[in-house]
Amino acid sequence: MGHSAGGTLATLYAARHPDRVRRLVLLNPSPRVVGLDIADADRREVAESRRGEDWFPEAFTAFERIWAGQATAAEWGAIAPFSYGRWDAVSQAANAREASLTNGDAAAVYYSAGAIDPAAVRAALAGLGASVLLVAGEYDVGLPPKRAADFAGMFARAELAVAPGAGHFPWLDDPQWLVATLSGFLRQDA
Numbered sequence: 001m002g003h004s005a006g007g008t009l010a011t012l013y014a015a016r017h018p019d020r021v022r023r024l025v026l027l028n029p030s031p032r033v034v035g036l037d038i039a040d041a042d043r044r045e046v047a048e049s050r051r052g053e054d055w056f057p058e059a060f061t062a063f064e065r066i067w068a069g070q071a072t073a074a075e076w077g078a079i080a081p082f083s084y085g086r087w088d089a090v091s092q093a094a095n096a097r098e099a100s101l102t103n104g105d106a107a108a109v110y111y112s113a114g115a116i117d118p119a120a121v122r123a124a125l126a127g128l129g130a131s132v133l134l135v136a137g138e139y140d141v142g143l144p145p146k147r148a149a150d151f152a153g154m155f156a157r158a159e160l161a162v163a164p165g166a167g168h169f170p171w172l173d174d175p176q177w178l179v180a181t182l183s184g185f186l187r188q189d190a
Helices: 006-017 039-046 055-065 073-078 088-101 104-109 118-126 147-153 175-187
Strands: 022-025 130-139 158-163
Touching: 006 022, 006 158, 022 175, 039 118, 039 147, 055 073, 055 175, 118 130, 130 175, 147 158, 158 175
Parallel strands: 022 130, 130 158
Antiparallel strands: none
16 A cells, blocks of 8 residues: 555556565555656646635635746645645644654655666556556645546556545544545455
């Protein structure tokens, strides 16, 4: 099981060692490992669905500056609410902790040129015999549900579960839904 960039590690492990993986769970995985490009239009569609939120005007303006190539650190910080299903005290505290959980030096090389061969990964996943559950948040701008379906389609045996009202961190947005979904998947044919 892996989340976000951790999903990259889980995906690469499954691609390299398919005989060691019976089930694979990917929570809001990064699409970069398979070379799946997420267009600004994909992100915009998800972002627009949040228009009724009180934080939307400022965050959406920041997204527009990012899409226009005019981003500053302030814009990247201003789009944080788009990563969560709710922008409340819990998600704001989680967001505040995020910087302390990131290794900037490692992040700089994690997806560097030549580190991953997406075509080889896709080829390996197409033949993977493991059952795969790919979880996407309804509001995740990093891997919008429509593109998550494309990602899931790269596996031989995958199902997609979209967490209603969730962003990039489904355990914060609806932990009961996530536990039930994961439990159901992991109990299949157990």
